[in-house]
Amino acid sequence: MSEQPQRNGGDLVIETLSALGAKTVFGIPGQHALGLFDALSRSNLEFVSSRVENNSAFAADGYSRATGEVGVLFLSTGPGALTSLAGLQEAYATGVPMVVVASQIPLDGLGARRKGMLHQLDDQKASAANVTKFQQTVHHASGIPSAIQDAWARAITVPMGPVWVEVPQDVLLAQVMVPPVQDALAEAYEHPPREELVREAINWLSDAQRPAIIAGGGVRRAGAQAELLAVAETLQAPVLSSPGGNGAFPWNHELSLQSWVEDRHATEVMEDADVLLVIGSALGEVTSNYFTMEPRGKMIQIDAEPRVLESNTPALGIRADAREALKFLDRDLKAAGFTSRASWHGRSPQQVVADTLEKIQERLDGQDLAKERKFMADIREAIPASMQTFWDMTIAAYWGWSCWDAKDGQFHSAQGAGGLGYGFPAAIGGAIGTGQRVLAVSGDGSSMYSIAELATAKQHQAPVTWLIVDDGGYGILREYMEGAFGKATATELARPDFVALAQSFGVPAREVAVDQIGAALTEALAEQGPNVIVVKTLLKMFAPTHL
Known part of the structure; x- marks a missing residue:
């Protein structure tokens, strides 16, 4: 029997990523990551070498947004890792799934303060804690596949975002006896909405005469455009898309207020709603028209990130993936035989939308x-x-x-x-x-x-x-x-x-x-x-x- 070529921890990283479906990796080589990049040369992964680590993070972010796949980023230790953080902040804030593999100093230097050890930080992964969902240091090569598989699952679980796995230099270089990784499975954890909250939301919407919807980036990330369209048409609710939600709802639909979130005419429609349904948006600075929006009716807020629920405005907060929540709403509205009673002070919702867009254009004309x-x-x-x-x-x-x-x-x-x-x-x-x-x-x-x-x-x-x-x-x-x-x-x-x-x-x-x-x-x-x-x-x- 022929002898298998000797492999190391770097090979386990590459093999696991490939088994999970990765095709492209972004980053910049570094001294502590040499074992990782040597293993890359033995794989079919495409490597895109940027010139600045922050831009590598932006590139992995753009790759993920454009393809719907997980972006993968390789980082060197210390300065290289730190330089990426502003790019990772954008991915974290926007919910872009990424797996970051950062190198580290050798194991015997972790937690120590060795004078003159190149690139050393007191706690490198702590630096990433503000801009990633999860951080882990792998101490043994045999733990690499599980760590990366778990990280991938966390990245694609809502709220999606970047995760951080760091592997010390000597772990990347450590020889391994296990066979090549051929099968890796990472599945997202489901976050369906709680039934009693859906029932309460249906009660509110059933009584609404002026329902309106704000669609955020969570709708796009969940691929929930069809579900949003169905619910909006059932409710006969005007829909305003946030900048991140641009594309979540058809631009020229008769219920579309498009994305004029920074115009007070559109804001006033949202304020006048007796039930405002906010889906996949934190109602942050821009979407809330710089925190000037003050809804006068009830608000239902659906988001996969529990920390944003009611963070800016009191609401019936429902933690859920946007697509799952909209499926539940659509199902229960139809099961209840819902018929829209939408009337905006004697006007149809379509007329409200048309009048509002006309006012916005008149304001621009002036x-x-x-x-x-x-x-x-x-x-x-x-x-x-x-x-x-x-x-x-x-x-x-x-x-x-x-x-x-x-x-x-x-x-x-x-x-x-x-x-x-x-x-x-x-x-x-x-x-x-x-x-x-x-x-x-x-x-x-x-x-x-x-x-x-x-x-x-x-x-x-x-x-x-x-x-x-x-x-x-x-x-x-x-x-x-x-x-x-x-x-x-x-x-x-x-x-x-x-x-x-x-x-x-x-x-x-x-x-x-x-x-x-x-x-x-x-x-x-x-x-x-x-x-x-x-x-x-x-x-x-x-x-x-x-x-």
């Missing part, structure tokens, strides 16, 4: 926003209906939160944690994961956080078109400060020639006028590999109330 509205409309027209888009924290994204019709694609932005630099690396992950062209949108300030990833996009020929809107500084902060104090401080930025910089990486780039963006995008989207479009313009935000 502001000097022709350039901004055309710019966003031109981008939307140029982008294929099925294309996924990734937006950084920039004024164009703030517009997108409210006005972007995701159509058949998906709208991804960094509003969960609000960190800069998300758009481009997340788009790289999405493009590599789907094999389809995607659009990234950044400002000049946020683009500098991820500019090094032009090398990653070029190396992997990622089909990403990157739109950089250059207004000479941190535009949204400039606008906030000028509005609050009459002047802006420390918002203006020296920046490079983005076109020349991109070209120096071998990435095609061009600068176009703001009114040429549609034609430029059409051309760029037809090209191969990455490319960059720069538009120098100052965009303004709309005012959500009368000026």
Whole structure:
């Protein structure tokens, strides 16, 4: 019998991930992780090497959002691990399933304070505790498969999110005698709603004359679009989608208030509801119109994360996956022979929606926003209906939160944690994961956080078109400060020639006028590999109330 080649702990990591269905890994090699990367060379996993660990985390996040699969991230010890944390905060805040495998110093250094040990932290996994669901250190190579399998199950269990497994250097290098991992099973734990809470919700909804719905990102993550549509149509309830929930409900449906969460007209409809059904949303800062929304009726809040229930507004809190909860509601409404009695002070819900959207457009018409509205409309027209888009924290994204019709694609932005630099690396992950062209949108300030990833996009020929809107500084902060104090401080930025910089990486780039963006995008989207479009313009935000 032929002798099997000697394997180590790193092989167990790779084999377990492969058995669980992983296809792609993001990260950067490191000294303590060399055993892990050596094992990677013996596998079929695709490795995407970013240039900064924070961007590796964003890329794994974008991969997961775009594909619906678990993102996998490999990190080195100490500085590498710490540099990833801002990216992981976004995944944690938005509920993106990821498995993070971080290396560690050798076992005999854990908990010690050895002078001069490279990359040493007092407690590395404690650093990740604020931005991951679960953290574990593996002390023996034989425990690696179980640890990663359990971590994967935690990542995909609602509320989904990133989990952290760290493996010391000597454990990764330890020789193992067990046969290769061929079968690994990780199943999500179910969180169905409690029956008595569903019954109470049905009682409230059965008596409602002005029901309304806020659909959050939890609806999209659960794949509950069909269930939401069924419940909304049964209730005859206007539906307002949060930025994270953009795409959860058909944009042009007669009950759709779209995503105008920052306009008081839409907020007022939610406040006037006698029963407000909030699904998969924490009613956070943006969705609550910066905590100005004050519902006057009863509120039912359904979320997989128990900590968000009633965190901002008293409600009948139901911990459940959005899809399961909506299935229960749809079942019980139909079983009860429910017939909608919706009447908004003598108006139909469809008329309320139409009137509200008309008021929102009239408000925009009364502001000097022709350039901004055309710019966003031109981008939307140029982008294929099925294309996924990734937006950084920039004024164009703030517009997108409210006005972007995701159509058949998906709208991804960094509003969960609000960190800069998300758009481009997340788009790289999405493009590599789907094999389809995607659009990234950044400002000049946020683009500098991820500019090094032009090398990653070029190396992997990622089909990403990157739109950089250059207004000479941190535009949204400039606008906030000028509005609050009459002047802006420390918002203006020296920046490079983005076109020349991109070209120096071998990435095609061009600068176009703001009114040429549609034609430029059409051309760029037809090209191969990455490319960059720069538009120098100052965009303004709309005012959500009368000026």
